[in-house]
Amino acid sequence: MARLLSRLTRTYRRILTSAQTTTTYASSAARARVAPDTTSRTGLTLSEACQILNVRPPQHGKADMSIVWQRFTRLFDVNEPENGGSLYLQSKVLRARQRIEEEVAKAQEKAEREEELQRGWRPKLFR
Template identity: 40%
Template sequence: MAKHFARIIVYGAQSVGRAFIKAIRQEIEASRAAASHHQMIKNKSTGHDLTLKGMSLNEALQILNVKDLSSIEEIRGNYEHLFRANEKATGGSFYIQSKVFRAKERIDRELFNKMQEAMKEAPTETIKES
């Protein structure tokens, strides 16, 4: 009787072990699939929505509370106000201040890229006019 009971315990433990290993393999496979899916989505966000320090242009515009890149003075004013309002000395949040700084940095990068594109197109326009 004890011999049969021991076999039942051994077979039960083997079954549970196999099921556990199968579940772990499925979880690893799902994790790999999710990672490749995430990488595919990340690669799609190239082009106009390039990220700098993990921040999209839309997010930067929202943080600085501006609609578009046309008003540089509004961007600068909102940046200075939010940066000063979140200084640690005045009880502000360093995290939010960092977000404001990164948003301004992202917008500056976008403005720089647009300026470079305009400079590349400028010589071709003057040649066409001649």
């Protein structure tokens, strides 16, 4: 009986220690996973996306999207898995393009809102 009790006590301690370690690990991983300039959708920072596609970061929300699209197409085709490329790299290239497009779209929306505020709100009236 004493052996059984000591065995149960040790097992219970291991379970508690394991649960505490798992909780600590999960909370630190969650904090480390989301950087301030990382979007949850792509998981890339803007600087990482620009490095992957070898383009300059958008300046004031403007980027030459033809160059971005050209570099994206080339890298996406080179990394085609059917031609011996890597699906992982292909997905990174895709996410990099999406991240840059997302940044440019956010800046354009912000500029449009500011322009509308400067002009004043003019509702469309139908007669």
